[in-house]
Amino acid sequence: xxxxxxxxxxxxxxxxxxxxxxxxxxxxxxxxxxxxxxxxxxxxxxxxxxxxxxxxxxxxxxxxxxxxxxxxxxxxxxxxxxxxxxxxxxxxxxxxxxxxxxxxxxxxxxxxxxxxxxxxxxxxxxxxxxxxxxxxxxxxxxxxxxxxxxxxxxxxxxxxxxxxxxxxxxxxxxxxxxxxxxxxxxxxxxxxxxxxxxxxxxxxxxxxxxxxxxxxxxxxxxxxxxxxxxxxxxxxxxxxxxxxxxxxxxxxxxxxxxxxxxxxxxxxxxxxxxxxxxxxxxxxxxxxxxxxxxxxxxxxxxxxxxxxxxxxxxxxxxxxxxxxxxxxxxxxxxxxxxxxxxxxxxxxxxxxxxxxxxxxxxxxxxxxxxxxxxxxxxxxxxxxxxxxxxxxxxxxxxxxxxxxxxxxxxxxxxxxxxxxxxxxxxxxxxxxxxxxxxxxxxxxxxxxxxxxxxxxxxxxxxxxxxxxxxxxxxxxxxxxxxxxxxxxxxxxxxxxxxxxxxxxxxxxxxxxxxxxxxxxxxxxxxxxxxxxxxxxxxxxxxxxxxxxxxxxxxxxx
Numbered sequence: 296x297x298x299x300x301x302x303x304x305x306x307x308x309x310x311x312x313x314x315x316x317x318x319x320x321x322x323x324x325x326x327x328x329x330x331x332x333x334x335x336x337x338x339x340x341x342x343x344x345x346x347x348x349x350x351x352x353x354x355x356x357x358x359x360x361x362x363x364x365x366x367x368x369x370x371x372x373x374x375x376x377x378x379x380x381x382x383x384x385x386x387x388x389x390x391x392x393x394x395x396x397x398x399x400x401x402x403x404x405x406x407x408x409x410x411x412x413x414x415x416x417x418x419x420x421x422x423x424x425x426x427x428x429x430x431x432x433x434x435x436x437x438x439x440x441x442x443x444x445x446x447x448x449x450x451x452x453x454x455x456x457x458x459x460x461x462x463x464x465x466x467x468x469x470x471x472x473x474x475x476x477x478x479x480x481x482x483x484x485x486x487x488x489x490x491x492x493x494x495x496x497x498x499x500x501x502x503x504x505x506x507x508x509x510x511x512x513x514x515x516x517x518x519x520x521x522x523x524x525x526x527x528x529x530x531x532x533x534x535x536x537x538x539x540x541x542x543x544x545x546x547x548x549x550x551x552x553x554x555x556x557x558x559x560x561x562x563x564x565x566x567x568x569x570x571x572x573x574x575x576x577x578x579x580x581x582x583x584x585x586x587x588x589x590x591x592x593x594x595x596x597x598x599x600x601x602x603x604x605x606x607x608x609x610x611x612x613x614x615x616x617x618x619x620x621x622x623x624x625x626x627x628x629x630x631x632x633x634x635x636x637x638x639x640x641x642x643x644x645x646x647x648x649x650x651x652x653x654x655x656x657x658x659x660x661x662x663x664x665x666x667x668x669x670x671x672x673x674x675x676x677x678x679x680x681x682x683x684x685x686x687x688x689x690x691x692x693x694x695x696x697x698x699x700x701x702x703x704x705x706x707x708x709x710x711x712x713x714x715x716x717x718x719x720x721x722x723x724x725x726x727x728x729x730x731x732x733x734x735x736x737x738x739x740x741x742x743x744x745x746x747x748x749x750x751x752x753x754x755x756x757x758x759x760x761x762x763x764x765x766x767x768x769x770x771x772x773x774x775x776x777x778x779x780x781x782x783x784x785x786x787x788x789x790x791x792x793x794x795x796x797x798x799x800x801x802x803x804x805x806x807x808x809x810x811x812x813x814x815x816x817x818x819x820x821x822x823x824x825x826x827x828x829x830x831x832x833x834x835x836x837x838x839x840x841x842x843x844x845x846x847x848x849x850x851x852x
Contacts, residue, residue, distance in 0.1 A: 298375055303342045307335065314576045315339040318348045321570035323521075323563070328592065328821035329583030329784070332545050336517050337367060339543065341374035345517065353514040354379040356761045357387065359523055361759050363782060365517070365743065380513075384701045385488050386759060387581040388495035395498060404494070407758065408485040410538075411435050414852065418475035422468070430462035436555055437461045438473060442489035443557025448474060452467075455715060459802070489527065496531045510537050521546035521566075525557035548598040552778060552815045554807075577602045581821075583784055585611030588827050592820045593849035599811040614820075614827035616851050618844070621834045622792075626662035629789050632828070633772060634666055635785055642698050643669065645786040647773040649819050651797045656774050659791065673775035680759045681733050686714045688757060695754035703748045707741040736761035776820045788823035789814075794831040794842035816847045 311331055314324050315338050321467060326332035340356060343349035352820050357372075358364050367381035382390075389407070397405040408414055413433050419426050426434070429762065439457070441451050448470070455466045462563070464472065472506055480486065486494065499506045502713040518524065521544035523787045524532070544566060551560040581589050586606040593603045619625040619809060633646055645845040648659050656672060665671050678684060699706060708716070716734035721727045741753055741759070775835065799812030820827065829851070835842055 298341070299340055300344065303338050303345060303374065307331075308551065308580055308841070310576065310578050310580065311335040311338070314578070315342045317574050317789050318343045318346070319541055321540045321566070321573035322543040322576065323566040323573055324543065324576050324578060325563075326545050326547055327581065327600060327658040328547060328550065328818070329581040330578035330604070331580075331582055332578060333363075333366060333370065333519070335578065336519060336543065336545055337370040337374060340371060340379055340515075340517060341376045344376045344379065350514045351376055351378045351514065352380075354517070354567065355387065355513040355515070355535075356381040356517040356519065357384055358519040358783075361386075363519060364459060374497060383759065385491055386530065388492050388531060389755070391505075392491060392498065394496050395502065399505060405484050405486045405490075408480060408483075409758075411438070411487050411497055413477055414479055414485075414487075415472070418479050419472050421479075422471055424464070424468065424472065426462060430464075433462045434469075434472060437469070437541065439489060440557045441473070441553060442487075442493065445526045445529045445530065448477065472655050478718075478784065492527055492531050496527075496534050499534050499787060506534070506537070507559060508538070509535060514539070514541065516542045518542070518544045519546075522548050522551045522560040523553055523558040524562050525559065526556070529562055535724070540572075547601070549596045549601055549817050550781065552781065552811060552818055554811055561577075564575050565654060573801065578717045580605055580607050582607050583824050584608065584821060587611055587613045588820065588823050591827070591850050593818060595811050595813065595817045595820055595847060597817065612826055614823075614851060616793075616848055617828060617830040619830060619832045621836055622658045622832045623662070625791060625832045626658040629659060629791060629828075629830070630662040630666045630668060632789070633663070633668060633787075637668075643771050643785055644773070645774060646789075647780060647783070647785040647787070647822065648789045648791060649775055649777050649780055649822065650790070650792050651777060651800055651815075653776060655792045655797065659774055663774075668772060670772040670774050673773055673779040676730075678733065678736070681716050681730075683730050684733055684737065685709050687737055688735065688761075690714070691750065691754050691757060695751045699750060703744060703750060703753055704738075704741050706750050708738055711737055714792050723775055738800060757776040777815050780822055782816050784822055784824055786823075786825045788819070788827050790819050790827070790829045792831060793829050793848060794835075795845060796842070798845040798847060813847065814846075 307315055311334065314335050318339070324332065324335065326335065336356065340349065340354055343353065344351045355378065358367060358381070364381050364383050364386070371377060371379050371381060387434065392404045393836050396402055412435060415431050418427060446454070449509070452472070454472055455470060461469050499509060516536060516617050523546070539818065544563060546560070546563045548560040548564055551558060567575055581604045584592070584606060584686055585608045587610065589604050589606040616635060617628070619628060629648060635834060636646060637643060649658060660670065687710060690713060694706060694710060711734045715730060715733065717731065720735070738757060744752060744756060773847070798816055799809055803809050803812045829848065831844055833842055
């Protein structure tokens with residue numbers, strides 16, 4: 296049902312309404328944590344379409360993960376404007392590459408490599424270098440940083456001495472592995488996800504016909520989480536925009552936590568310098584967290600130029616800082632408190648334990664398991680590493696290479712039945728139920744895509760979810776790195792390991808790096824809605840050392 300323009304605005308507060316009504320020309324929305332930025336931009340798009348200022352099929356809303364893009368699409372559908380495009384940068388670029396390669400050149404575009412990790416290991420093997428999983432991940436992040444920063448291998452070589460040591464390799468060996476990685480991809484006629492944006496940008500600049508079509512297709516562009524844009528993504532955005540200026544960007548400089556991949560908040564902070572006629576709107580009313588949590592968040596925030604947040608919630612419980620003798624005592628206390636919360640009716644999916652690095656989860660996992668508490672780990676590849684999911688993905692990729700007119704849901708359910716899925720859940724719990732639940736989530740992704748989606752669309756969606764670690768939400772306790780929890784919210788949040796060396800991390804030596812760690816802690820604090828616990832352990836038995844509390848804990852005093 297189509298809503299009237301005023302009905303769309305009725306759901307917004309005064310600041311959000313101002314943003315929604317500012318439809319044409321450059322607009323920057325500075326949205327603090329929990330201030331309803333997604334609500335604001337989706338209502339702004341819907342309001343513009345219903346009023347007739349925007350053409351629905353010429354709207355493009357951009358973000359960085361499939362989860363965020365999916366949420367944008369769902370909210371737009373609920374507002375009656377389901378034909379507005381909401382995509383990740385990568386999916387929008389890939390769709391244009393696929394279309395124009397066939398349309399202009401009569402050939403298929405290069406295939407996106409299934410795994411950057413696999414290609415890095417293969418490249419290192421050619422040089423007789425053995426990489427462990429952590430080193431492989433470091434190299435993958437460095438490759439992403441180089442490409443998102445728009446550095447060729449030659450540019451990178453000229454500046455490599457200023458880069459940190461990667462994977463324990465000397466600068467020369469690091470460069471050799473990256474060269475081997477690029478050569479391996481070229482021989483296999485593959486590209487990685489960063490190449491997709493590079494190729495799309497280059498193609499549009501080289502082909503005026505293609506660029507003209509894109510400019511005709513997308514007239515009104517919105518960019519969510521603009522503080523996370525990289526120079527490469529900005530270059531593509533500039534190409535999409537051309538000389539036009541009907542662009543709305545929304546973000547929070549206090550939540551820039553991905554600079555290690557090339558993300559920078561400078562484009563957000565300097566937006567008004569680039570567009571002198573831009574309208575700037577601040578969203579500062581927080582609807583997520585209690586006033587007690589927001590008071591801490593305001594003291595933690597790194598960028599004091601942003602307006603401080605005001606909570607719209609009733610008063611709650613003051614956040615607690617706790618200290619324990621060791622990590623086991625800390626983990627056992629967390630498990631005990633979680634058990635108490637569950638017995639008081641809090642849903643498991645509303646509880647999260649956050650930490651700086653993945654290795655900190657081990658003691659928490661052990662204590663939760665000993666207490667019979669089910670949990671899921673974000674920030675890893677746990678779901679997409681399950682054998683039944685890997686088998687299902689292989690079947691989907693094979694099917695995507697064969698044309699079919701069958702509805703997507705019918706195709707996917709037939710494929711997952713081959714690896715053990717049934718329409719009814721097994722009566723018994725345990726391993727069999729976990730397998731069924733994993734496959735059932737796979738089926739639900741097909742349902743989310745809706746009518747008209749093809750098996751090729753589904754295959755691309757699964758590949759993007761693997762890449763962005765977009766795992767299904769389960770009714771269980773969440774364990775997550777702070778990075779992986781960005782954009783999420785929970786009633787109860789436990790931030791563990793809040794000691795020097797973890798928060799801030801030990802390798803954060805420069806002022807720039809320390810400020811990013813401060814922003815990371817801000818993100819962690821603002822995930823909490825009702826209760827926030829921050830803890831640290833005096834003794835680190837793994838490294839036989841004594842810890843000191845994180846400097847960020849001063850914000851609680």
